[in-house]
Amino acid sequence: MSSLLSITKLTKEFGGLTAVNEFSLELLPGELVGLIGPNGAGKTTVFNMITGNLVPTRGTIVFAGNPINGEKSHRITARGIARTFQNIRLFTDLTVLENVMVSCHFRVRSSFLSAILGLPAYQREAKTGEETSWELLDVVGLTHLAREKAGSLPYGQQRRLEIARALATRPKVILLDEPAAGMNPAETESLIELIRKIRREYGLTVLLIEHDMTVVMGICERLKVLDYGHTIAEGTPEEIQNNERVIQAYLGERRLA
Amino acid sequence: MDFQLFCQQLINGVSLGALYGLIAVGYTMVYGIIRLINFAHGDIVMMSCYFAFFGYALFNLPWWGAFLGATALTTLLGILIDMGAYRPVRSAPRISALITAIGVSFLLENFALVVWGGRPKAFFRPDAFGQVVSIGDVHILLLSIWTPAITISLLLVLLYIIHRTKAGIAMRALARDMETTRLMGVNVNRIISLTFALGSAMAAAGGMMWAMKYPQVNPFLGVIPGLKAFVAAVLGGIGNVAGAVVGGFVLGVAEILLVAVAPALAGYRDAIAFVVLIVILLFRPTGIMGEPIVDK
């Protein structure tokens, strides 16, 4: 089986600082891979390069056979890679439903004139978008809050909304950036269930950044560990659990070579 | 165009460019730290001219006294505007701060119009600056030599402050990452006020020399130079102080030489800055010396 997402020696340098050093990953369809490491290890930077928010200094990213490094983020989303953000970036003044409907806009092929005139072609596309949005709100369990302003939602539900919104772009690959951050154990369980469910129902491939070990050990099939931009280990969760270097990295101690 | 004329115009351009540079510094520092285009900055230049004018004409201060007093008052004005108008909207969406800046700009202009009248006031020009020096057939005001010299000196002082003092390092840190710097215990408001103070002081220096060069002081004198100075800041790389001065020189020389080469375009000289801006945005948005601002 060939990789869906193929990342080769991806590097990001900011002036003198190397945030990510030669990160490589072959993501197979349907996999659920975790990206872990101490804070500041460069995990979100990797995400940002995949989704087009940052331009890589070196390296290539190939998605479904097409090279995508340097493309703009809306184009990459259209290709089928979606993401959530570490610091929630909801459209706070829009309603919950509207937040999800935004993700359906790029599929509208009609012109703005059609929209203004209310032509049937546009009406159909708008209706499809609305239906998709309701469906996804149902999946994440936020239907009853559809008309509330996104900013007024409690934290855990904002995170669910982020996921719904990303899903509405109908991606093949979804990048989740610390989806369980700030959640209590019950919410975390719920989240794990949700991720399993959407993976199953939508045939998603998932790349996940997480600190919460319950999530990491619970659903990740494979892990890559980053520290100061370098990949220091990879393997199954069991293998990583006992890896000396990983333990050191998290504890902050460095053994001299 | 013969060589004499070229030298003459080159010197004019350099001295005009130095002024743009001094004003541009204020724009670039404020934008670098709080991402605000301080529309009122050009009007601060205008106020400095009026301060100096009244110091000299009303209070009979010696010219250097008027200049010092004006610089102090202008610096104070810059700080007051930041504290009174911009600080309250610091946490609001960016468009709010921009609109507030426009409001302040408009207020300053019309305040000057109402209080001091629309008729231009004749600014003084002390001999130290007003004397004409001749090299061959090229005649230049001493002012035209002082201006770039003072500009570069002030730039060096400013660069020293930014790179070698604690406050300056804090300024640069805030420009790069406000949240983290705040968490490190830096008094953000005070550093921002300092930024405004430095920018306003430079603007005052620019204003004084501007008024000696073009001795007609009116309430709207800061509008167009302000716009051009901002373009100079973008040209040099927004956020980069040395770049702002470099951008100023480039713009000033370009403006003077273009009009000298094509006098028919004289009516459009103000439009040159606009064209430069569009060209920069199209081909090199980070400017001559700038780094991309990773802001999102």
Next chain:
Amino acid sequence: MSVNQESRKSMHAHQWRNRLLTLVSLGVFALYLLWAENNASDYVIRILNNTAIFITLAVSYNLINGITGQLSLGPNAFIAIGAYTSALLTLSPAEKQLSFIIEPIIWPLSVIQIPFIWTLVAAGIVTAFFAFLMGFPVFRVRGDYLAIVTLGFGEVVRAVANNLQTVTNGPLGLKGLHAYTNLWWSWGFAVFTVAVVVRLIKSSFGLAMKATRENEVAAEAMGVNAFRINMLAFTLSAFFQGVAGGLLAHLITTISPTLFTFFLTFNLLTIIVAGGLGSTTGAVIGSVLFSFGGEWLRVVEEPMEIFGLDIPGVPGMRMVIFSIILIFLMIFARRGIMGRNEFSWDWLLERSPLSRVFRGGDK
């Protein structure tokens, strides 16, 4: 029925009721205009025309500043372009020959004359074209620069209007324009603008604009092409402002380079902020208040007597007051009158004593 299906059904029933209410209101207003045309004083008619044009300007300005969140300072330049375009096309060749006394007007403008309505279309298109040219470099880089670029553009337009003698007649301007603009033109176009803008905002495109305003990075991550949506808002906004310029030119019948100053943009900015940045209803309310209030404020520039003291009129005082109002609004009342809310018949009817009558189908 599920929760969504139920709420969507009642939404549709209300939609037709609301549309009917809107049409009836417009009809009533049209009757008023009919009466006013023949019976109201010139002063009132002038205010009505001004209000309509301000509504057009404010509502379209709100589209780029409020809905899309990009600060444009372009209106005065766009109004000028629209005014000149329209005026140069309505004047007859003979009239142009008479006006252009310093240098003759260039061909083909010297021989063109087209009906008023098409000059308005041309005004809109030409203005939109310039907006397109400007928006392109700006939105590719960062929307922050839009303010400065449009401000600079205003200066360029003024410089061109003043210097391009063979096209604009320079400082002399264009006089003797036929007063085509009447209540029907000004209000007709105002209603048209509001209708188009409202429909756009309610559509997927409007949602994309709001999302870009809220968080451009997130919007792009959800597939929104921020560049395109910014360009759409900016260009469309300019179109309406261009046409409004044409209407304005044929209302005041004389245009010159000094007419379209930054003050005009500043007023519009204050209007939409006071009404509520992001609310079309707010823009309308702001325009009405400004049109009537502006008249009242003229008072401070005339000499007046308070408590027996003679206070001399102070020219420019109005502008000082306006700038203080704007700063005050931004610091203390940023959301304006409407915030980001819009008028809806639902809201009004729920609060009226007739609510039970109109509740209709959902008992």
